[in-house]
Structures are given as structure tokens and as C-alpha cells.
Amino acid sequence: MTDVFSFRALWSRLTGGSDRSRPSPAAAPTLSAADLSPQWLVVGLGNPGDRYAATRHNVGYMALDDLLAADGEVLTPLNGFKAEVAQVDWDGESVLLVRSTTFMNLSGEAVAPLCRKYGISPDHVVVLHDELDLPKGKLRVRLGGNENGHNGLKSTSEQLGTRDYLRVRIGISRPPKGMAVPEYVLGPVGGGAELDAAIATAARAARLLVTEGLARAQNQIHAK
Numbered sequence: 001m002t003d004v005f006s007f008r009a010l011w012s013r014l015t016g017g018s019d020r021s022r023p024s025p026a027a028a029p030t031l032s033a034a035d036l037s038p039q040w041l042v043v044g045l046g047n048p049g050d051r052y053a054a055t056r057h058n059v060g061y062m063a064l065d066d067l068l069a070a071d072g073e074v075l076t077p078l079n080g081f082k083a084e085v086a087q088v089d090w091d092g093e094s095v096l097l098v099r100s101t102t103f104m105n106l107s108g109e110a111v112a113p114l115c116r117k118y119g120i121s122p123d124h125v126v127v128l129h130d131e132l133d134l135p136k137g138k139l140r141v142r143l144g145g146n147e148n149g150h151n152g153l154k155s156t157s158e159q160l161g162t163r164d165y166l167r168v169r170i171g172i173s174r175p176p177k178g179m180a181v182p183e184y185v186l187g188p189v190g191g192g193a194e195l196d197a198a199i200a201t202a203a204r205a206a207r208l209l210v211t212e213g214l215a216r217a218q219n220q221i222h223a224k
Contacts, residue, residue, distance in 0.1 A: 030078070031077070031079065033078060033079065036085070036087050036096060038096035040094070040125070041096050041098055043110075043128065044097075045060035045128065045156075046060050046099070047103050047104050047186075057186055059189060060152075063199050064128060064203075066200055067097055067203045068086060082100060083099065083101060083110040085097060091210075091211045095210055096114065107152040107155045108160065122165040125165040127168070129168070131171050132173070132175075132185075133174070134173070136173040137194045139170060139171065139221050142167055143165070143214055147163070170202050172185070201221065204221070208220060
């Protein structure tokens with residue numbers, strides 16, 4: 001999976017993510033909600049647009065890109081929802097890969113309506129996101145917990161009415177002394193093997209949560 005990410009998702013990041021997430025204007029395909037029947041949501045948090053494509057706050061988007069590349073899928077706008085999606089099958093589990101078309105602070109406006117539409121419970125929602133309280137490149141998987149000031153998680157919790165959804169926490173470390181958190185998370189994440197490995201592991205963690213459950217995912221990911 002790391003090789004797929006390095007060649008395809010890294011190139012997408014450096015070019016603004018336009019190759020897989022934005023169809024050409026001539027084609028402009030969209031999906032109808034009736035065309036889909038997911039059992040799970042896997043959501044990458046981030047901000048849309050080239051300006052934010054390679055920032056620390058967008059590592060959730062990057063992990064979703066890795067999942068898309070591995071499955072050979074592209075994101076397509078979903079009619080009536082603030083999201084771009086792709087439906088995939090993981091070991092018999094129907095999974096909707098989701099990217100919000102809102103900015104980070106309103107992420108829940110994409111997640112909650114999809115859960116209501118398809119009757120998906122919060123414990124079948126996996127959110128990939130950046131985490132200030134973990135060292136750079138460190139991964140942790142959990143169910144629920146505080147948002148730790150993360151506005152994308154705050155919005156998701158508020159809109160779902162619960163904190164009890166699954167999270168893949170991708171460590172970006174705390175900002176250096178004297179730098180404000182917004183400036184830091186919207187700064188460039190940098191490239192290289194460490195980032196590639198963290199993103200690939202985050203994507204793997206999402207798959208494990210869906211196909212093997214929380215305990216096994218924690219055993220495998222936290223052993224790293």
C-alpha cells in the first residue's frame with residue numbers, strides 16, 4: 001500500500017488533489033443517494049481546495065486518497081449532500097469513502113446527513129484526522145473521546161449527537177513555542193518517507209476497523 005500511496009497519492013497532494021477528487025467539467029458526473037447502500041462511512045477530514053492540499057490539517061484527506069488509490073476509485077459529488085463519495089467493498093462490508101465539500105469546521109454537515117440517510121450508527125463511522133496530541137507520524141485508534149480542540153471533530157460530534165464514533169488519529173505534534181495552532185495546522189506538512197508511512201498506516205487502520213474490529217485494529221496499529 002505504501003508504494004501505491006507514494007506514486008499516486010503523493011503526486012495528487014503536490015498537484016492539489018485534483019486528479020482523483022474533481023472530475024473534469026465536461027463529464028461532471030454525480031451520484032444519486034439511491035445508487036448507494038453503505039454499511040460503513042470512512043471519512044477523511046480536511047479543507048477543500050489547492051491552498052490546503054498539503055497542510056497538516058489535511059492528513060485525513062491524504063489517508064482517504066490512499067484508500068481510493070488502493071481500490072482504484074475516484075470521488076464523485078453526491079446529489080443533495082455536502083460530500084464527495086466512492087463506495088467500495090472490503091471483505092463483504094459495503095463502505096462509503098467520504099470527503100466533505102465543506103471546510104473543516106463544518107465537517108459534521110456532511111457526516112451526519114449521510115448517517116441518517118443510510119441508517120449508519122456512529123460506531124460504524126471511521127474518521128481519519130490530524131492529532132496535535134500525538135508525536136508526528138504516531139498513529140492511534142480509538143472509539144470516542146474528547147475532541148481536544150479539533151474543530152472538525154467538534155462539528156462531527158455535534159451533528160451526530162455523540163462522541164462515540166471511531167477515530168484514526170494521525171499525529172502531527174504540537175506547534176513550536178510562539179506559533180499559534182491555526183497557523184501551524186494550516187502550514188505545510190512536508191513530504192518524505194515518514195509522512196508516507198504514517199498515511200499508509202492510517203489507511204490500513206481504517207480497513208482493519210471495518211474488517212476486523214477495534215480491538216484487533218488497536219493490537220496491530222499500536223504495536224508499531
